[in-house]
Amino acid sequence: MGKISPIAAKYIIHASIQIDGVVERPDVIGAIFGQTEGLLGSDLELRELQRSGRIGRIEVNVDTRAGKTYGSIVIPSSLDKAETAIIAAALEVIQRIGPCNAKIKINEIEDVRVSKRKYVIERAKELLKQLTERVLPDSQELADEVTLAVRTMEIQQYGKDRLTAGPAIDDSDEIIIVEGRADVLNLLKHGIKNVIAMNGTSCPETIIELSKKKIATLFVDGDRGGDLIIKEVTSVADIDFVARAPDGKEVEELTKKEIHKALRNKVTLEQAKHELPRENHRHVNHQIHRHQKQKPTEDELATFKDYLEDLIGTRGAYLLDKKLNILAKVPASELASTIRTMNSPIYAIVVDAIIDHSMAELAERNRIQFIIGMDSKVKAARTSILTVQDL
Secondary structure, three states: OOOOOOOOOOEEEEEEEEEOOOOOHHHHHHHHHHHHOOOOOHHHOHHHHHHOOOEOOOEEEEEEEOOEEEEEEEEEEOOOHHHHHHHHHHHOOOOEEOOEEEEEEEEEEEEHHHHHHHHHHHHHHHHHHHHHHOOOOOHHHHHHHHHHHHHHHHOEEEOOOOEEEOOOOOOOOEEEEEOOHHHHHHHHHOOOOOEEEOOOOOOOHHHHHHHHHOEEEEEEOOOHHHHHHHHHHHOOOOOOEEEEOOOOOOHHHOOHHHHHHHHHOOEEHHHHHHHOOOOOHHHHHHHHHHHHHOOOOHHHHHHHHHHHHHHOOOOEEEEEOOOOOEEEEEEHHHHHHHHHHOOOOOOEEEEOOEEOHHHHHHHHHOOOOEEEOOEEOOOOOOOEEEOHHHO
16 A cells, blocks of 8 residues: 655645444444545555545544544645645535444645745744854954963962962962952953952952961952952951942952052052941841851752863852752853742742842842852852852
8 A cells, every 4th residue: 555754745644533323443444445446546646646646545433432433534646736636525414334324524735835834934933043042252362261371370279278379479469359359350351360259258368478478458349249258268367458439339240440540549558447427337247147148969069060060161140949949040140030939939049140239139039059150259248158169
């Protein structure tokens, strides 16, 4: 018996069948061939059309319920649409199958080419989107990539705490202490190499020892987080000067001019403490203590690490529920707007970005337990903050 591959068929006849009795699949197929024989002339004889491959294999599925038989008939065709319609109409003249009354109804004649065309259009959209997302970088992006590579090569892990630092810590009489790796990268980019990061929520022993031997300048963000860092670090380390980024700005985003201006305008430790906003010191310590007590389980750490590795290079974020299932994947820039519209409680955020104070405050307002990112500008928060180094 001839067969048409799904690729060769141009049309597919879909029909339903109802029989007042119990019959088998061969009975239905036999009735289709037998009762249409000679009805349409020799050119449209079903057996001959199958032998020549112009009609495909007739698929019949039947099911018996309460003494009646119901089923479907599928016939692929490579005839033209007029001939296919004639074949389909001929099926409806079948009124008996075996000893039972029967009724066949044509549900539709599917144009396979239309289905293929829809697939082609949808697939073309996907391919165009992929092509658009992977366009060649412009000259500025190439320059930034090279600059970043050079900056990264200059970074070293300093001291027993393996702190992120520039190459000139040992050779300089003065050091600049910043919060995180991103700050070090930005200062290296603009030629400042005697910089070292704390890389944590408390002042490391390496920083304390360096501050005893060298002139130490603490360079912090121009926000409330910077105030907290000043109080925390100066309580344990021998800091000589304090420099601040402009109000509302972070060290990692400053231009060369802003960096040099901030360092020129550094003040003594006594003056910096005098300029700090007055607030309950016990409240600050309590905030830091609460942050340190929040710890993820080993399973949570492993899952967070997998999610973060999956996001690298995407600038995206995962929102997770308590069971660490993904509630949503969004661009990092749309975190705030997405969280506002979420109906389900969010347990954790995993983001391919550096965690800043606005992100931490967003998490605190929405009672999110964890933020996991590439690095962090935040040293004290009610939400637990984890970076690559913590995983």
